[in-house]
Amino acid sequence: GDSVTQMEGPVTLSEEACLTINCTYTATGYPSLFWYVQYPGEGLQLLLKATKADDKGSNKGFEATYRKETTSFHLEKGSVQVSDSAVYFCALSDPGGAQKLVFGQGTRLTINP
Amino acid sequence: GAVVSQHPSRVICKSGTSVKIECRSLDFQATTMFWYRQFPKQSLMLMATSNEGSKATYEQGVEKDKFLINHASLTLSTLTVTSAHPEDSSFYICSARVQGAYEQYFGPGTRLTVT
Numbered sequence: 583g584d585s586v587t588q589m590e591g592p593v594t595l596s597e598e599a600c601l602t603i604n605c606t607y608t609a610t611g612y613p614s615l616f617w618y619v620q621y622p623g624e625g626l627q628l629l630l631k632a633t634k635a636d637d638k639g640s641n642k643g644f645e646a647t648y649r650k651e652t653t654s655f656h657l658e659k660g661s662v663q664v665s666d667s668a669v670y671f672c673a674l675s676d677p678g679g680a681q682k683l684v685f686g687q688g689t690r691l692t693i694n695p
Numbered sequence: 696g697a698v699v700s701q702h703p704s705r706v707i708c709k710s711g712t713s714v715k716i717e718c719r720s721l722d723f724q725a726t727t728m729f730w731y732r733q734f735p736k737q738s739l740m741l742m743a744t745s746n747e748g749s750k751a752t753y754e755q756g757v758e759k760d761k762f763l764i765n766h767a768s769l770t771l772s773t774l775t776v777t778s779a780h781p782e783d784s785s786f787y788i789c790s791a792r793v794q795g796a797y798e799q800y801f802g803p804g805t806r807l808t809v810t
């Protein structure tokens with residue numbers, strides 16, 4: 583079945599450092615890809631998405647590009663802030679009617695001032 | 696907008712009892728709601744999909760008689776864990792989606808501990 587594999591955490595960085603969280607997927611067909619973020623005490627929020635190959639999703643300084651040839655959707659940010667500390671989930675959505683989400687295991691990111 | 700709440704946020708119950716968890720969409724009508732389970736340091740696992748007014752569709756391996764899901768209105772879905780056992784202890788998360796839209800809006804989760 584479909585699956586998502588994320589870089590294991592936790593990840594700890596200093597403020598203004600560069601961030602990459604790796605995500606690869608296995609899917610039949612052509613899924614949509616997502617990054618969700620979960621801040622402490624809150625529900626998951628959609629951070630960005632890409633629906634087809636070579637699409638780049640971006641939001642709040644984060645970017646991820648849908649790479650079909652490497653089945654990857656790595657999350658990047660050039661300069662992280664303390665407020666970016668959260669758990670990040672990579673996910674895919676099957677192209678069928680149910681559009682169910684399949685999640686990676688999540689990566690906890692901590693940014694130190 | 697697009698806020699989903701869950702109640703309770705934490706619950707402790709004794710083995711053999713039943714627990715009900717509510718999921719509400721506060722400012723929109725959710726035609727579809729999803730229930731997930733999350734174990735420590737693991738990803739969210741979809742348990743079931745519920746559409747308003749119809750029976751829930753359970754994922755393979757999820758016991759429908761143990762995890763009762765009711766989606767009686769466009770703003771409320773409930774998950775009842777019946778005859779709970781310690782292995783049911785987990786973090787339960789719901790999400791809601793508007794008909795025709797792809798984005799799911801997530802609740803903050805409910806921590807269930809069965810003693």
